[in-house]
Each structure stands twice: as C-alpha cells, then as structure tokens.
Amino acid sequence: MTKKYTLAAQKNLPELVGWVKQEAFCLNLSSDRLAFLIAVSVVAEQELGAELTEAQLHDAFRLVSDIFGQVDETQTERANNAVNEFCRQQLFNRFGADTMDTASLYRLTPLALGIVNFYAQQKTYSNVKLSILLTQVAAEITKVYDAAKQGGDEQYWDESVYSVLKYSVEDIFERIDLTQRAMDSQQQAAKDNIAQLLHQNWSQAISACEQLLAETSSHLRELQDTLTSAGDKLQSGLLNIQETVHGNEDYEHIEVLVFNLQARLDGIIAWGQQSIDLWTRYDRHVHKFIRTAIDMDKNRAFSQRLRESVQNFSQHNWHLVIAEEDRILELRDETLSFRDETITGEVPQEMEYQELVDIQNEVAGRVEAYLAQFKDNQQPLELAMVLRDFLADYPSVQHFDIARLVIDEACKLGLSSAEVKFTGAQAPWRPINTTGAKIQAHHIDTYDTDGQ
C-alpha cells in the first residue's frame, strides 16, 4: 500500500541531462519575444477562462512589434512564427485546431506562467508576504497535527494528513523558497545601485549608499527574526506529527515526507542567516571602502593623477626600496661550509672506493699466474678441471665473472691440438661447479711460443 506513495524514482543527473538532449528541449527568448509573452499573459488575465484566440495573439504581437519599431509588412508572418515557436518551446498549448468551424485556442503553459511571473511579479515579493506565508504554513501544520492525533482509517490519514502536508504545506514551502530567491535578487539590485551611485558622484553618494545599506540590513534582520521565531514553532509542529506516526509501518510515507519538510525548513532558516551574514560582510566592505578610498580621495583627483602617472609611465623614474633579509639560500651555503671539515676525514682502507676494472685486472693477473704454470710445464690444460678448482674458492654469484676471466686468460695461452688439426671432434661437456654449470672445451695443449 505504501508503495503507491513512494516518489517516482528521481532521475539522477546524467539521466536528466540525457533526457534533455534526447528531447531536444530548448528555450530561446529574445527581448521582443519575451515582451510578446508577457503581453499575451496580460491579455490572458483579462479573459475569462484565460483562453486566447489567434486574433488576440496577433493583436498582442502588433503592439509589441510597434514598440520595438519592427516593420509592418512582415508582421503577420512573424506573429505566426512566434506563435509556432512558442508552441514548440512548450510556452503555449494549442487546442481545437482540427475542425473547420472552431478556430484554435491558446493557453499559457506553467512554464510560460513561471517566466512571466519571474519578470512581472518580482516586485510583489516582500517580507510582509513571507510572514503571511509563514503564518499560513503554521496553521496548516497545526491542523495536520490535530488530525494526526485524532487518527482514523487509511483514507482518513491520506486525506487529512498526507495530502495536506504534501499539497498545502509543501506548496507553501515552495513559495517561501521562491520569495527568498527573489529577495536574493533584490539584494543584488541594491548592490548594483550602490556601485552605480559611487560611479556617478563619489562623495555625495555616500549618504545615499549608507541609507541603502541600512535599509537592506534592517529589512534582512526583521526577516530573520520572523523566520527564526516562526521556524522554531514550525519545526516543533513537524516533530509532533513525526512522533505520532513514528514506528507505524503503514505511515512510513508520511514520516518520509515530514522528514523532507523538516530538511526544507532548515534550509529556509539557514538561508535567512546566510543572507544576513553575506550582507553584513558586504556592508562592512562598503563602509571600509568609504572610509579608505573615498575619504582619501574626495574629489577623485588622486585617481586621476594615478591614471596619468600610469599613462606617462615612461617619465617614471623611481623604484620603491623595501627591506629584504638575505636569502635563505646563502645561509645554507654558509652552513655547508661549516660542516665541510667533518665530511672530509680519512676513510678507512676497507671503505676506499675501488674501480671495477682494477678489481678485474687484479683477478685476471692471479689467474694468469696460475695458468702460466701449465704453459711453463707444457702440461695439457683441461679447462673444466681448472675452473672447478678455481670456482670452489669463490661464492657462486661470482662464478660467471670468474669463469669468463679464466677462459679469457686460458685462450691467450694457446689452442687445442684438436682444433689445430681440424678434426671436427666435439669436445665433451663437463661440470665446473656444484650448481650445474658446464663448459664444453678441448684440452689446450698447443701453447703459443711468440710470447716467450
């Protein structure tokens, strides 16, 4: 049963964007079109049923077209274009164009009404209206609470609690929200006004500015007082309703709704506080500006002279002197020189750096001396045997390097008779260490004699 009330799954952001793209929604309102839309809405207000015929639309268009000084000749065509475009942009709904005898009727869509309201009715928002809305919503919430306390069957709850909350309270919250947004724009307008005033006549503008600032500040403060005092009452009213339905599974949807309303109310109250904070900051800023810039430069001559001095900068010939302590970089250089002594001491013999080539030469020398015995005695040199003896003295990680050195040295001594005679016989593979390394080599038995 409660499922019925859960909100239709809200679209997430990418889905929404995709949806707009897919449907190719587009709004395009130049100021003459906007004027036309507002004109139509004014005409529609005077009509019973708010329906408009094509002729009325054309009349409205003519009026706008005249004020905008557009040419008469193309007027009908342009009016039709505008009307069609508005239908396409979902600003107008068109009815009853299918039969011959009834002309089409047009009605403004909620979208169009929203746009018109934004421009035409902005001025009507005020704190008076906000307080009326707050009283209204307080009354509604009390009513709901009373109904909730009384209790009843499912239909009773739906009618007296859920729908009132959903369609009355939520709606009023919506309107409060709109009012607040409109007031944001008002503050912006006040700021623009102040900037405008100061642009024109500097010091005379001060009092006007201060007045504007004070007015807006007091306005905001009043509003905030209204909001906080009403807000507490509303919040406790909502809390009461929540308590009544709490724990009852059938009314979970009401609980969710109340929770949302509470969050919304918090948002409304926070808005008030925030706009006061922002305005206070702005207020302080303007006062400081008046105190510094305007007091310092009453008739703006300083600005003017500065301007000129920038323009004639080629004649400028002085540079400001500033204190600047020596860079930390230099300090670091000095500290390094302090430590130099401790770094350059005597290094123990074992830690002296040795070049790899030197080590290799030394090992090669030892190998050479060892192998020379074979040559001197004219013994056949069996590499595998020699290597096995040699490698046994070294750790296995060095075996490859040592073996390479031994073989290099051995090759320098002479050749194998087998190779000299080109017998083509394969030498046997023999192991040279315990981890399975093998070499394939003939005995070296033909020693070079030219070295002797």
Place this chain on the structure above:
Amino acid sequence: MQITDLNDSTEQYISQDLARAVANPLFPQIDAQLRSGRHICSDDFQAHSYLADAYEALEFFYRRYQVELIKAPEGFFYLRPKSNALLGRSVLSELDMLVGKVLCYLYLSPERLANEGVFTLTELLEELANLADETQLLRMVNQRSGGSDLDKQKLKEKVKGCLRRFRRLGMVTLIGGVDKFTLNEAIFRFGADVRTDEDPREVQMRLIREGEAIVHDDDMPTDEKLQQSDDADSDNEEQLGLEV
C-alpha cells in the same frame, strides 16, 4: 623594576617599553616579517595593534640598525632601510612599479565594491592594457618584442610574479591561486608621488632623499646596481635633476 639593573655599567638604557615590546610573544614573528619587507596593514588586526602600541619603542629599536620603522598616513607599518642599513634591502622592478600603480588605481576605483574587493588576474591585465602603453609593457618583458602572443603570455607570467611578490610584501592577499586577490592599504606606497597635487618631480626627489625610493636606472635594478646607487646616493639626486 628596572631591566637596566643588569648592565648599569653602560650609559645606554633599554626603556621599559622596549623591553616589554620585545618580550611580547608576537615580536619575533612580526620582526621577521618586517625585516623580510612585509607591510603590516590594519587587516592584520593583532600585529597592527601591537605595532601601534609599541611604535615608539620599536622605532628606536630599529633605528640602531639604520632602519626606520614607518607608519604610513594610511595606517600601515613597514621598514625603510637607509643606505647604510645593517639589514638587507632590495628595490622593486620597473614592472613591479607599473603593476603597483595600477593596483593602487584599482584600490580607489568603485569597481572594488562589485565583488567585495576581490579582483581577478584577468581584470588586472585588462586594466593594465587599458591604462598603460602596451608596447612599453611588452618591452619590459622582451626588449625586442613584436607584440606576439608569446610575449603577452610572458607578460602575464611576469604580472603573476609581481602579485606573488606583493603578497610576500603584504600588499595584496591572494585567494586560492594567483587568479584572485584583494588589495591592502600598503599598495598606496606606489601612489606616493601623486598623493598630493604637488609637482610629482618634487615629490619623487623627496622620496629618494628620504630613502623611500631610489632613482630609476635604465636596466632592471639588481643588487649590484643597488650597491652602486647606495654609494652614490647624492650623485643620483643631481643626476635626477639633470634628467628632469
């Protein structure tokens, strides 16, 4: 209670005010900031009120380093090292001066109200291009500039560098990166020559005499240049007279 009891053999006394000022926990940081060229504005409430209270004592303190602690008419404090100062000193470059002047102009402009005093780098560059001669600007970046986009990019980088320097000097406050900033009163140092309707040249001479500024050299000032101009401070004044 007299601190001077400790060394009554000397004639020099440390005043109680100075002892109190130096003993203040704020002193080391403010001292370090001032020595690194920072200007202390009224926005820096704590440091500013400390300096306002201890001004006379500290003025005496820094004078012994041949440095003046200045309280500007706009209310901010800074150190002005004399030519024989024991502390390091430096000069601002030509571009620094130009950008500084434009910022000073912006400080006075009603534009400052629009975003509660927050300016963007783009606005500054626009104002620069608007007020100053573009070829001259680009020449500061590249002597043989033909006005290419590359040079303009370079100019932008240099201006960013200026902003960073001014931040270190306490003249601007950066918001986030270098792209947004607010201005502090200390930026008025750049407007010193046109602050009153006196002849700017007279004022320039006075600034140079007071050690507030040094005379313009054709090249960008370097430390060696500074050294030279230190040695020949009086000569420079005469030269200035000739140039003018």
